Amino acid sequence: MPTYKYLHEYEPARPATADKPSASPVYRSVYVKDGFPTVEFATLFEMFEQSCIKYPNNQCLGKRDKNEKGEAGPFVFKTYAEVHKEVVQAASALRALGVEPSQRVGVFGANCPEWMVAMQACNRMSLQCVPLYDSLGENAVEYIINHSESVAAFCSTQKLPALVKALPRTKETLKSVIYWGPGKEDAIKAATDIGYKVLSFSELLALGAEKPAEPVPPKPEELCTIMYTSGTTGAPKGVMLTHAAVVAAVNTAGSYCKFNNVYLNDTDRMLSYLPLAHIFDRVNEEWFLSMGAAIGYWQGDVTKLVDDVAALQPSLFIGVPRVFDRIYTGIMSQINNASFLKRSLFNWGFSRKLYFLRQGYSHTKAAPFFDKLIFSKVAARFGGKVKAVVSGGAPLAPHVEDFLRVIMCAPVVQGYGLTETNAASFIAAADVMEHAATVGPPTPLTEFRLESVPDMKCDALDPKLPKGEVLIRGAANFTGYYKAQDKTDEVVESDGWFHTGDIAVITPTGAIKIVDRKKNIFKLSQGEYVAVEALESTYKKATVVEQVWVYGNSFENCLVAVVVPNKAVITAWAKEAGVSGGYEEGLLEDPRVNQYILSELVRVGKEDKLKGYEIIKAVHLDHVQFSVEEDLMTPSFKLRRPQLQAKYQKVIDAMYTDIKKKEAEKTRE
Known part of the structure; x- marks a missing residue:
């Protein structure tokens, strides 16, 4: 087997x-x-206590x-001392409400300081936080x-009606509801009327x-959270994560930076806007707390995200x-609509910088x-103090x-992990262009190997380009x-190997590149064989494309989208082509x-040298975006392919029928 610059071989093939x-x-x-x-702490409770002692006057949550x-x-920030006081009070109150160590407490709502206080209160009393x-x-x-x-369940005012809707069918287990924000009188009354204890x-x-109440310090091997993963099919599965596991992820983040x-240090800040209910954001927030650094919570409006970034720096x-x-789309639209001089200057600078980045x-x-x-000046729109940009959750288009x-004037890296691995399994080396379009080598506390998938011609022992399941x-x-021990046994081997279901290759420097999901x-x-996610990344290069779903199956000889x-x-x-009609009204x-967009897909496909x-x-156009609310995307914005197929099956059938009809007509000619 080959040797790699960024990998250490620990066990043989x-x-x-x-x-x-x-x-x-x-x-x-x-x-x-x-x-x-x-690291110097074994649990998240120990970690937060240490930071509050060491950095009492530092900005904490804002x-x-x-x-x-x-x-x-x-x-506007509260200090570590102020947040610690709230955590102690919230933890004591949970004990007063009869919540016992090792029981579960739900949290339901958008990211905010109260979310974090609730979670740290759970850590303090050996409770298991369950995002809803x-x-x-x-x-x-x-x-x-x-x-x-x-x-018990913590809930935002905004989500209170959705929680109350479920309460008649949760009475056997759930007893108390705590809401943050002004509350909604009707929802509070409805919960109280059916016997729940409701507190602001x-x-x-x-x-x-x-x-x-005195704290009940957890042990490292005890659970700190059960996170229910969305998946793309089937009922949600509760991923059990111990304090030791999340501490290992925090350790990984700090060690990677070192x-x-x-x-990064206690003067730094991060913006919390990715769902705190997901492990990717939670680990990063816990990491910032371990450094005595500050976390600012966004307004909850994606259209104001850049404004929040600029305000927080x-x-x-x-x-x-x-x-x-x-x-990318927003900035490029501005560039394309700028004057010829400004556009030319940007493109010249862009090409020159990218060329030298690729030279090392x-x-x-x-x-x-x-x-x-x-x-x-572009970077200044994002606060001007960004030291690193990290993308995760799905492959970033090259x-x-x-x-x-x-444009960011900072290292940009992709990372990879799953809820089951605490989101911190691989990350590209900072400022190493060889790792572009990859998720890099394993993080400091991760071991990995590729396993061959013979049916898909994936050979993990290929000396030139090993390929297999991660x-x-x-x-x-x-x-x-x-x-769900049966589900656990399907993906975890007796010696600890977790099967991710993702197919990857090892690049010549020792980074891995995710090719697609096995399924x-x-x-x-x-x-x-078609690796559909990789194709979707290519087709998204067309600026006319906001979202794209590519479909094919073993009964057809071509792809549609x-x-x-x-x-x-x-x-x-x-407007320029003289085509009338509104975006939602016939255009x-x-x-x-349709023909223009198809031609753009074909163009970028050929430019990327697709086979x-x-x-x-063929392509079908829809003005309604794929969304989590429509059950067409997971909360981490991965496409739910079975659900997309169910929605568009008639459209798919019509496209294939039309393709075959045109092919038949060509044959007759």
């Missing part, structure tokens, strides 16, 4: 046996070949208050409360002040591809003149990553699915619009 396919060697990060890094016109002011979602389906809140046997957040703190010369900008796609220059030395003239590397082992891994790779009728066009781009094109039904069978042959 595994040959194929009668019941197991072959697997690559076991690899660790080259930085930990002599042993894993450690938010923006709004005036009578609804305009947000500057971020209504985005997992209509009955998800009820399902998660009952399945987890949560005995301020009433909870007052109860805790009146009845103080090894990659990204220097974060040191770390963490996002998912959908957020970065919007940033650091982001600070690739094009300092253009940084000062152009790109620093053209968007290149764009961010140029298997992960490490201290950050989950302990299993709650009340998302399908065979066309002529026998060719459903596209949600970018409204601004397609309406501008239509997308015009054959000329003939990977080129889209």
Whole structure:
């Protein structure tokens, strides 16, 4: 097997046996070949206590208050000492309400300081925090409360009606409801009338002040959270994560920065806007708390996200591809509509900086003149203090990553992980262009190997380009699915290897590149395998595309797609082309619009050198975006393919019928 710059081979490759396919060697990060890094705390309770003692006067949790016109002011922070006081009171109040150690407590609402206080109160009393979602389906809140046997639930005012709707069917387990915000009188009365104890957040703190209780420190091996994953099919599964596992993820984040010369400390800030109910954001927030750093919570409006970023001036900008796609589209639309001189200057600077980045220059030395003239001004829109940009949750389109590397004036990296691995399994080396379009090598506490998938021609022992399913082992891994040993046994081997279901290759430097989900790779009728997520990344390069879902199956010999066009781009094109109709009122039904968008998909496909069978042959246009609310995307914005197929099956059938009809007509000619 080859050797890699960023990998240390820890165990040899595994040959194929009668019941197991072959697997690559076991690899660790080259930085930990002599042993894993450690931290000074063993649980999240210990971590937060240490920070509150060490940094009592530091800014801790902040938010923006709004005036009578609804305009947000500057971020206002509470100190670590002030937040600690609230945590102690909230924890004491939970004890007064009869919540016992090791019981579950639900939290339902958008990111805010109260969310974090509730979570730290759970850590303090050895309770297990259970994020609640209504985005997992209509009955998800009820399902998660009952399945987890949560005995109390924190809830935002906004989500209170959705929680109250579930309460008649959760009475056997749930007893108390605590809401933050002004509350809704009807919802509060409805919950009280059916026997629930309902308190406002301020009433909870007052109860805790009146009845103080000593902490119940958790043990490292005890659960701190059960996170229900959305998945793309089936009922949500409760991922059990211990204090030790989340601490390992926090350790990983700090160690990665140390090894990659990204220097963060107690003066830094992060913006909390990705769902705190997901492990990706939770780990990063716990990490910032471990440093005594500050967390600012967004307004909850994606259209005001850049405004929140500018107001907070974060040191770390963490996002998912959908957020970065919007940033790319927004800035490029402005560039394309700028004067010829400004557009030419931007494109010249962009090309020059990207060229030198690809030659191995650091982001600070690739094009300092253009940084000062152009790109620093773009970066200033994001606060001007970003030290690193991290994308996770799904693959970032290569053209968007290149764009961010140029305009952000900071290292831009992709990471990879799952809820089951605490979201921190791989991350690209900072400022290393060789790792562009990859998720890098394993993080400091992760071991991995690739396992061959013979049916899909994936050979983990290929000496040139090993390819296979990613298997992960490490201290950050989950302990299993709650009340679902059968589901656990399907993905976790007896020696700890977790099967991710993701197919990857190892690049020549030792980074891994996720090719697709194992279940998302399908065979066309002529026998060719298609990695559909990779194709969708290519097709999203077309600026006219807002969202795209590519479809094919083993009974057809070509691919079709459903596209949600970018409204601004397609309406501008239509105006110039003399095509009438509104975006929601007939424009997308015009054959000329359909043909234009199909031609753009074909163009970017050919530019990316896609094979003939990977080129889209027909497209259906829809003005309604795929959304979590419509059950067409997971809360982390991955496409729910079975649900998309169910919605568009008639459209798919019609496209294939039309394709075959045209082929038949050509044959007759």
